[in-house]
Amino acid sequence: MPYDASPARPTATQDCLLCPVTNCLARGHDAATAAWSALLGPRATLMPGAPPLLSAGDRLQSVYSVRAGCIKTYTIDAEGNERIRGFHLPGDLIGLDALDGGYSRSTAAAVVPSQVCVAPLADLRRLIAAEPSIAQRMLEATSRELAIALAIGGGFTAEQRLAAFLLHMEQRLGARGGLLHLPMPQRDIGNYLRLATETVCRTLKHFAELGWISHKGRSLSLNGHHGLQELAEPIGIVRRPVALRLAA
Amino acid sequence: MPYDASPARPTATQDCLLCPVTNCLARGHDAATAAWSALLGPRATLMPGAPPLLSAGDRLQSVYSVRAGCIKTYTIDAEGNERIRGFHLPGDLIGLDALDGGYSRSTAAAVVPSQVCVAPLADLRRLIAAEPSIAQRMLEATSRELAIALAIGGGFTAEQRLAAFLLHMEQRLGARGGLLHLPMPQRDIGNYLRLATETVCRTLKHFAELGWISHKGRSLSLNGHHGLQELAEPIGIVRRPVALRLAA
DNA sequence: CGTCACTTTGAGGCTAGTCAACGGCGGTGG
């Protein structure tokens, strides 16, 4: 297996109601969940290197919910440069930046073997009409992505962006004890954060020298130092470590 | 008047159904519009320098719809640095990045004398339950902002970002014949685009030397050269000038 | 007519990118 760890463990036959995925839209309650669960029936498995799930310029047919693995969305400019716009982990939706306009602005491909649930747009619209709470949840998901995009897009230093990225991944992957395994290569991290691969590498090394992290390959452990948090704090996508904000 | 031109022209007593604003959510049709119109009843006028409409960390009470003027949203870090996350023009909504979480991530203040319509969240939720098309439209608005944030956040050169900004403003302001008046100072443009004020100035000068624009103060005219479009093209927030995409 | 905010211009420095080369690890094939 070319991808060290997190082999996506398909969980193919599970029902969405029992979905193990932390943030899965379908979790929770009631009739909305049942309807959503039915809608998400069709699934697709994606391998790295395989044709993309979705290509920039395509008419958006469906929204996708990541069930396992990691999907990256990106654009490719005239010179062939890839520009990664986001990484989508289990529980995330793909296609939210295309709901206005109706055609996809980005291409979506698997970073590691992955599985997605497919929600055809027509069905989704019907579902929204019947169950406004679904729209509410999609609105929240889109809002969350917007907040992240605005935060990462800001004018921060390489160290700040990388620190925020690590903490954010820790949070999203639900890492226990600061132990986590990044699905993507440093090249992709750098591309996403507007950094050269070399800068990612050097900055990680720097963090390691400070004792803030230790890493081997794509597995890393955040040693709980406040350094990363202090660096990432102004970016504001990581939950505050409690307290700290008494004044305005 | 300290702000040369576009003095916001309050239009205070107009009904939202007759709203002159191009993209106003309330435009269009049916019962949804009527309900929305009623909801948007309360209005607020904002002057530059006045206390912000909304502050980072506040519990989000309402979503705001810009009716006239220009509102900027920004964060302020520990050192007091302002970081502008977006400019909101008539027809834009404010607060969309806070729908998840429920508290505002940014502060909103007027760039020029402005007017907003106030949509209390509780009312909005009720309205969405009754009229799913409102949720649909908000979803589209949020999606649009997401696409813009992702695009501007990418790793582009100063010239590319500024070119995209100018063309985008031309589009959003509905400028006729390439003539437009920017509401915000160069400092704010630079802050938004992660550029020093000096870089904005020099880049504008450069565009002018190339004959692509001419400007005096905040009024500028885009001379229709393809240069700006070519620069901005990879960023992808400006509509293509027709044709050009036969392949792929 | 002075003040203040904004813009413009210049000189120099730093962050991060580019270029180049090597090491490691896994997979593949002989």
Place this chain on the structure above:
DNA sequence: CCACCGCCGTTGACTAGCCTCAAAGTGACG
């Protein structure tokens, strides 16, 4: 089983785009 190959990560030297600092010019307003 080992040699080869390709992707990824690492390291060093150099470069460049943009930022910082400094200062003067411009226009609006009191």
